[in-house]
Amino acid sequence: MQRSFERPQTLEQAIGLLEKHGDAARPLAGGTDLLVQMRAGLLRPAVLVDLKGIEELMSLELGADEVVIGAAHSTASLRENADLVALFPGLLEAAELIGSEQIQGRASLGGNLCNGSPAADTGPALAVVQAVCEIAGPNGRRTLPVAEFLTGPGATALGVGEILVSLRISRPPARAADAYLRFIPRTEMDIAVVGAGAWVRLEADGSCAEARLSLGAVGPTVLPVALDALVGGPIDDAALATAGEAASAAARPIDDKRGTIAYRRQVSGVLARRALRIAADRAAQRS
Amino acid sequence: MAEDRKYRWVGTRPIRHDGVDKVTGRANYGADFALPGMLWGKILRSPHAHARILRIDTSRAEAMEGVKAVATAADLPEQRPGGATDLSNNILARDKVLYHGHAVAAVAAITAEIAAQALDEIEIEYEALAPVLSLDAALADDAPILDTARRARGMDDTGPTNIAARVDFSRGEPDQAFASCDVVLERSYETQTVHQGYIEPHACVADTKADGLVEIWCSTQGTFTVRSLTADVLGLDKSRVKVTPSEIGGGFGGKTTVYLEPVAALLSRQSGRPVKMVMSRDEVFRATGPAAASRIELKVGATQQGQLVAATARLWMEAGAFPGSPVQAAAMTILAPYKLDHLFIEGFDVVVTKPKVAAYRAPGAPQAAFAMESLLDELAQQLKIDPIDLRLANAVAAGDQLPYGPRYKTIGMKETLEAARDHPHYSAPLGENQGRGIALGFWFNNGLNSSAEVYLTEDGTAVVVTGNPDIGGSRASMAILCAEELGIDVMKVRPIVADTETAGYTDVTGGSRVTFATGWAVVNACRVIIEDLRRRAAQIWECDLEQVAFDDGRCLPVEGSGLSHDPLSVAEIARKMGSTGGPINGQAQLSARGAGPGFATHLCDVEVDPETGHVDVIRYTAIQDAGRAIHPAYVEGQMQGGAVQGIGWALNEEYLFDDEGRMENASFLDYRMPVASDLPMIDTVIVEVPNPIHPYGVRGVGETPIVPPLAAVANAVKHASGVRMQSLPISPPRLLAALQEQAAE
């Protein structure tokens, strides 16, 4: 099979290439998922369409209302933006967990999402900050919430020729913050056994105004956990215990080499509690 | 006899002679070698864990453009009885495949890609058989038998069985002695299949010349072993095979056999071109030597005062597809450190449909020590005796007899225990959810055969040639020993690792033997040179040999000889080489006996997350008797490396197989070896109780440090969480389940 490598400079060119070659073509961002899969013989795309020549995918804008992160922007360079880290510490925690220093020089949020792994670290973190996916394709542009973008293991809402251009996230309101925790048996070089993204907004009196929780690696895609019970009350041990139980109940894990069903359920609750606690503490700091 | 004298180089830490090449990326490892016209070889591996091979059709692969050779077991000579049958069947399966990943055929092509495509074109018809994936499955009455012709060695005819061998050792009357004990503990322990995890995959280039001579370049712990095994598999005289070692990126025992080399040589013979083969990490996991999974049933009886009285142990170890688990070594070591008047030990070597095990640092001893040291910890707790005191009270010393017969000479067991007891680590306070474990380790160490040549250059520097691939800094140790003997600067010694036709016969870099045995040969070769230097000084001074002494790099008149010459340095005599009799070389060879056993005591602190079962090792101290540390930094490196591998074995490492016997975690992502950020600095304390037989008191140090950590970690987890884990690994899901079981009780 003849392999070719294309590096379009515009979105239109990239979309054109993807449309033309259909299944035989694959977009390439950092390649830290794609190249590994190719080497393992799981994928043999004839045409690689490198997206890193397209400005919009490489950009990072911290606007007055909204932050826009180019889908192919490397996580290493996101981490270096102190303003971004201050705005979304949880999202950056998730991004920082991806691979080593070298991997982060290549890895992107777009790649992490488009790869569609149920265990991807930024999925839950992006879901709780209600990130919106900006998509461009042969039929123009559209947007989708992250939770709808991810549709199942290895699957996304992208159609033929479509590209994830950027992630748009509203600036957090007052007294609101995010957090992300994952559990792995080691400290590095591992795939989440459970991931938990949390987001909390507090009232001026410290009670809970809004709380969001999303779990990774314990379902076919990112799992939202309803936390209505927390609203109006203090975020204390009892509230966190309730949240933990809700998380364990919501988890729909499988048994595999990385963890058992029972274990993942249990740890979902533990991480939910811990992540919510961190998010609440951060939110309190932002009064 | 170890000499008590002040050393100039021994015990110092010069930079390693091969260091610059390594840190600048210039050193050549197995996969770096290439020859003009070279082909790429690849291996087709079995998709079944257990199957009969009914038919192999390689015709489509052979017809492919760019494919130059295709080989199967049919191209290898039949082995005579007692020959290298198992080895031959392991590198290319003959009638049956015995594990998922077992090599079945090989291809050489002009590119690696074509070779890989050609593998897809080889057609093999299998008759799948039931896999045998555990000791229980292998020993069941209706177990599928891997080799129906095999009978268990050391047992009355059992008929077809998966037990390949049985060993036993006994002393006294343990069953009667148990009756007199105040306390008897009987426990069962299990460990899983783990891999050595060397970073460098197996790699070689083989070139079979038109006259049938085979030249091999490869990454190995033993060039002479590769020569011998390759010759055996191919039915050649050993002198027809030459092996040149590359630098080696880890082996830990796993590179003491062959997988690729005979196959590459065969493909080279068929194609008439050199053939290169490099394993992927996946292949390394699936098809190269892991360490044996084990089950040990252990019973120990003691008095209320903590004196051990009797013990019995039954051990089963998985050999993988072919016989040869380290169960005998496990049986020999399990009770070796303790005085026991009554004991009985029985071990079984069991075949299963997993890759054939290979040596892994102190083969068999870590599993054995996990059992014994866990049980002693429990005994100490029950008797309310400090665990170090309990071990000291029962420690063997010079004159005590080993379970398998011989008596100990001078050993450093008590010294390592005392150093542990007196170390600040042992009394440091612990926090919530933290616990401390201690465990002891014993390993025989080995001597075996070594050769060394030392060539003096005209300017008084020296070249040291040995045949041991340098896996842990041994070049530096050879250079230090040479510098110490000849009294020259250590950086003026050039230590060389040579091929099988340049170095004299030398056994494998393994058994913790290189600094001990090959170092001893270097010392002896230097002493040949010293004799020659004295002879030349006598010639120059026109006196008798007896009137010339050698000290600190100089020949000088013996005191009271009446002579008053200025001393002659090594360099001065070397400069006069030509006029005093020609080149000055020393050569020595020996079969080194008396490798003093190694003992180590490890202290481990862990913190357990009670909600997730995660174990964090927060402090670790490894204490070991090195006899004499020639290069302390590399002794410490061995202690640290062994400790880390043992921690991995204890916490997260294990082969996972699906029901069909396919390995599910054949990558460093899912085979969870510890990474640097998982570990604290491993502190080390070198204890020196010189080995009386060695000229510098050296004992082997490379293997002992992997013996204690399994139990040290498990004991620490017990004291941190209340749960005693008798089955490894102590991975988070397993520990959390055990914690919950404990809470429910």
Ligand SMILES: Cc1cc2nc3c(=O)[nH]c(=O)nc-3n(C[C@H](O)[C@H](O)[C@H](O)COP(=O)(O)OP(=O)(O)OC[C@H]3O[C@@H](n4cnc5c(N)ncnc54)[C@H](O)[C@@H]3O)c2cc1C
């Ligand atoms: C050593 C190592 C460690 C890792 N650790 C982690 C970890 O801890 N957590 C984790 O979540 N992941 C981890 N990963 C996986 C990987 O690094 C991440 O998923 C990363 O974010 C992928 O980004 P990328 O830019 O490299 O994607 P690529 O590999 O370039 O692409 C991934 C997939 O998405 C598609 N794609 C990429 N960009 C777009 C786009 N803009 N539009 C449409 N399709 C697109 C590609 O075609 C491909 O199918 C690790 C990988 C390695 C090699």
